[in-house]
Amino acid sequence: MTLPRQAALPDSYADLDESALRERLAARKAELADRLLILCHHYQQEAVFAHADVTGDSLKLARAAASARDRRFIVFCGVHFMAESADILTAADQVVILPDLRAGCSMADMAGHEEMAEAWQELLGAVGQGVRLTPLTYVNSSARLKALVGQRGGSVCTSSNAERVLTWGLARGDKVFFFPDEHLGRNSAAALGIPDDEVVLWQRGRPLGGNPVAALKKAKVILWNGCCSVHMQFKAEHVRQWRAKEPDIRVIVHPECRREVVRAADLYGSTERIIQAIRESPPGSKWAIGTEINLVNRLARLYPDKASHSLSPFQCLCSTMYRIKPAYLLWVLDNLAAGRIVNRITVDQETAAQAKIALDRMLEI
Numbered sequence: 001m002t003l004p005r006q007a008a009l010p011d012s013y014a015d016l017d018e019s020a021l022r023e024r025l026a027a028r029k030a031e032l033a034d035r036l037l038i039l040c041h042h043y044q045q046e047a048v049f050a051h052a053d054v055t056g057d058s059l060k061l062a063r064a065a066a067s068a069r070d071r072r073f074i075v076f077c078g079v080h081f082m083a084e085s086a087d088i089l090t091a092a093d094q095v096v097i098l099p100d101l102r103a104g105c106s107m108a109d110m111a112g113h114e115e116m117a118e119a120w121q122e123l124l125g126a127v128g129q130g131v132r133l134t135p136l137t138y139v140n141s142s143a144r145l146k147a148l149v150g151q152r153g154g155s156v157c158t159s160s161n162a163e164r165v166l167t168w169g170l171a172r173g174d175k176v177f178f179f180p181d182e183h184l185g186r187n188s189a190a191a192l193g194i195p196d197d198e199v200v201l202w203q204r205g206r207p208l209g210g211n212p213v214a215a216l217k218k219a220k221v222i223l224w225n226g227c228c229s230v231h232m233q234f235k236a237e238h239v240r241q242w243r244a245k246e247p248d249i250r251v252i253v254h255p256e257c258r259r260e261v262v263r264a265a266d267l268y269g270s271t272e273r274i275i276q277a278i279r280e281s282p283p284g285s286k287w288a289i290g291t292e293i294n295l296v297n298r299l300a301r302l303y304p305d306k307a308s309h310s311l312s313p314f315q316c317l318c319s320t321m322y323r324i325k326p327a328y329l330l331w332v333l334d335n336l337a338a339g340r341i342v343n344r345i346t347v348d349q350e351t352a353a354q355a356k357i358a359l360d361r362m363l364e365i
């Protein structure tokens with residue numbers, strides 16, 4: 001997906017130090033008051049996170065946007081697909097803004113809507129037109145991909161409800177085509193007890209996704225081979241290293257991690273589930289956490305009576321999310337205060353209507 005070009009920040013923002021940015025952001029927030037809602041994803045850096053009205057994972061933030069009917073301006077400190085979902089779920093007179101238009105998601109970019117439509121036809125041709133195929137997409141996907149899923153009778157899912165949505169998809173048809181995260185799909189299928197030989201990987205760019213027709217006919221779940229570049233950095237070896245160093249450590253990882261990492265961990269779950277596990281654990285607990293570093297560092301600060309470490313020895317940072325800097329946030333708020341809207345994210349009406357079908361279906365499930 002090609003993101004719109006981000007305008008260069010005026011020079012006057014480049015020289016602002018941390019405390020000036022903090023003060024000016026607080027003043028602008030107070031000025032825009034109840035016309036404004038700032039949403040922040042858990043992976044945001046602290047200097048942005050500190051200005052949030054609502055924090056959460058993508059599902060919680062989408063819900064917050066949908067219920068904020070009284071706020072005219074919704075500034076989404078997340079990535080592009082999240083702002084698109086907010087635009088789909090809000091009213092036409094509400095404005096959704098992404099402070100830096102370069103904040104995309106590499107996983108969402110791995111599933112283009114045209115590629116998906118072609119693969120869909122190819123798969124149907126291979127397994128037979130009479131076979132009932134249900135598409136499911138992780139919320140980490142473009143609005144156009146969600147729209148194709150909505151058109152074809154499928155649903156969106158999140159990392160909190162993927163197993164439930166997959167169960168629904170399998171109950172309503174013969175097979176599920178799962179986009180774009182291979183690992184969330186594989187971990188969810190394994191949790192439901194689906195045998196490995198009924199789960200196949202569709203490799204983009206290869207005829208029939210690189211699968212024999214017999215394997216596609218047998219499969220219950222066909223996984224698109226997208227992934228998260230951040231969660232792919234965690235390895236089963238890291239789990240073994242932590243256990244050797246700290247025998248009483250507990251390991252919790254996000255389901256975007258590879259199957260072998262999830263299998264080696266004690267627990268896995270969405271970012272909200274990870275936060276809950278650390279918060280509710282007894283004082284003195286030790287955790288190795290397989291998710292984005294800003295969240296891990298925040299958990300370490302918020303719960304100093306527990307030891308929270310990154311599972312990986314390397315900094316697993318979502319570099320696109322990190323593009324949302326305090327200066328960009330201030331720049332969009334300054335423009336709003338001056339009566340100008342910059343960096344608005346809009347989804348055209350037809351795409352929004354079809355994508356909303358898939359989003360609403362998830363909420364019903």
Ligand code: SF4
Nearest residue numbers: 105106107228230318
């Ligand atoms: S952490 Fe991974 S899935 Fe989440 S926004 Fe970043 S690249 Fe996308």
